[in-house]
Amino acid sequence: MIERKSILVTGGAGFLGSYLCERLLDQGHEVLCLDNFYTGQKANIEHLLGHPRFELKRHDICFPLYVEVDEIYNLACPASPVHYQKDPVQTTKTSVIGAINMLGLAKRVGAKILQASTSEVYGDPEIHPQPESYWGNVNTTGIRSCYDEGKRCAETLFYDYQRQNNVNIRVMRIFNTYGPRMHPNDGRVVSNFIMQALQGQDITVYGDGGQTRSFCFRDDLVEGMIRLMNAPDETTMPINIGNPNEFTILQLAEYVIELTGSSSKIVFETLPQDDPMQRQPIIDLAKKHLNWEPKVELKEGLAKTISYFDQLLGQNEPDEKV
Ligand code: NAD
Ligand code: UDP
Ligand code: UDP
Numbered sequence: 001m002i003e004r005k006s007i008l009v010t011g012g013a014g015f016l017g018s019y020l021c022e023r024l025l026d027q028g029h030e031v032l033c034l035d036n037f038y039t040g041q042k043a044n045i046e047h048l049l050g051h052p053r054f055e056l057k058r059h060d061i062c063f064p065l066y067v068e069v070d071e072i073y074n075l076a077c078p079a080s081p082v083h084y085q086k087d088p089v090q091t092t093k094t095s096v097i098g099a100i101n102m103l104g105l106a107k108r109v110g111a112k113i114l115q116a117s118t119s120e121v122y123g124d125p126e127i128h129p130q131p132e133s134y135w136g137n138v139n140t141t142g143i144r145s146c147y148d149e150g151k152r153c154a155e156t157l158f159y160d161y162q163r164q165n166n167v168n169i170r171v172m173r174i175f176n177t178y179g180p181r182m183h184p185n186d187g188r189v190v191s192n193f194i195m196q197a198l199q200g201q202d203i204t205v206y207g208d209g210g211q212t213r214s215f216c217f218r219d220d221l222v223e224g225m226i227r228l229m230n231a232p233d234e235t236t237m238p239i240n241i242g243n244p245n246e247f248t249i250l251q252l253a254e255y256v257i258e259l260t261g262s263s264s265k266i267v268f269e270t271l272p273q274d275d276p277m278q279r280q281p282i283i284d285l286a287k288k289h290l291n292w293e294p295k296v297e298l299k300e301g302l303a304k305t306i307s308y309f310d311q312l313l314g315q316n317e318p319d320e321k322v
Helices: 015-026 042-048 088-109 145-165 189-198 218-229 249-260 284-290 298-314
Strands: 006-010 030-035 054-058 071-074 112-118 169-174 203-206 212-214 238-241 246-248 266-269
Touching: 006 015, 006 088, 015 030, 015 042, 015 218, 030 042, 042 054, 071 088, 071 218, 088 112, 088 145, 112 145, 112 218, 145 169, 169 218, 189 203, 189 249, 189 298, 203 249, 212 249, 218 238, 218 284, 238 284, 246 249, 249 266, 249 298
Parallel strands: 006 030, 006 071, 030 054, 071 112, 112 169, 169 238, 203 266
Antiparallel strands: 212 246
């Protein structure tokens, strides 16, 4: 039996947050799910609404929040480039002002707080693969900057609240993650390719498809997140969580076509500005401090994700846009 804690999950109606809420409830905790529904969906948490230890609160973390909790997982922030570039000022506010509010809350109530940071802090990396010690190569003025610099500043705030106010922090640098409950119109590569393949539309590869990403399945990622939160108190350094198996975007397109049996053709479109050319985590710290490494291979995770989107299409879900 583990001790029952009261846990706040910001961004709890999102892709990763909703699955995290579920896992924490399964472990016997009380979960307060907070979301402004910017990219999150009610459907992701509907099945939890009647649960006696689950509470949902509509709230924007750019505004102060007064609750009593033991732990905070700070996930609130749009994650897909299409979404975070739609209102870039709001994206930076969510990362920066949101982090200040959640850290202020953690400080007041003495809660432990985990930040969902990102591989984007490395920008378009000049070092490959990326260790946590790499400081990154980030444009301050481009279309991705609102997200990258917002997340970098949030990390800075976490370390300053630790030094200045003794807040108990965890910082997780998440690499590309996919799986069931991704928003079908999310604009990210995995959801785009699967939706296109299932609907017989062209698969849109940006650039020549030679750029790489390392894709982590949702369940592996959330396991790493929970382990980091529960790791010993000295585990406050940034930790990469991701799957080190690296693929080109063209390879991903071919896998999706193969696994869906689709007749879709691959088409090539313009590569967006500042699109990182390669990305692969070094996960030695996660292995050492969390005894964590991913278990799900790309094809296995893709098959599960395809089956989720297939079901969604079968139900003729409304074409929800943000
Ligand atoms: P998501 O867009 O599905 O979830 C984000 C959630 O935050 C949504 O439910 C959204 O409505 C909510 N939100 C946004 N702004 C908010 C605000 N101001 N106040 C309250 N709620 C707000 O994205 P996700 O993939 O689940 O990502 C979760 C977290 O993990 C994000 O912080 C993201 O930056 C980080 N991350 C994700 C990935 C990935 O590949 N999925 C990679 C790196 C980092
Ligand atoms: N805050 C909050 N909930 C709390 C405590 C603080 O939302 O329980 C917010 C509050 O808006 C504040 C911010 O967190 O502006 C930072 O708090 P901190 O105590 O660090 O700074 P200060 O209150 O001095 O601005
Ligand atoms: N991408 C693509 N086709 C799409 C969507 C994305 O080729 O329909 C590419 C994108 O240019 C990038 C990679 O896939 O090189 C990953 O994009 P995503 O938006 O999923 O995440 P990122 O890692 O760029 O934040």
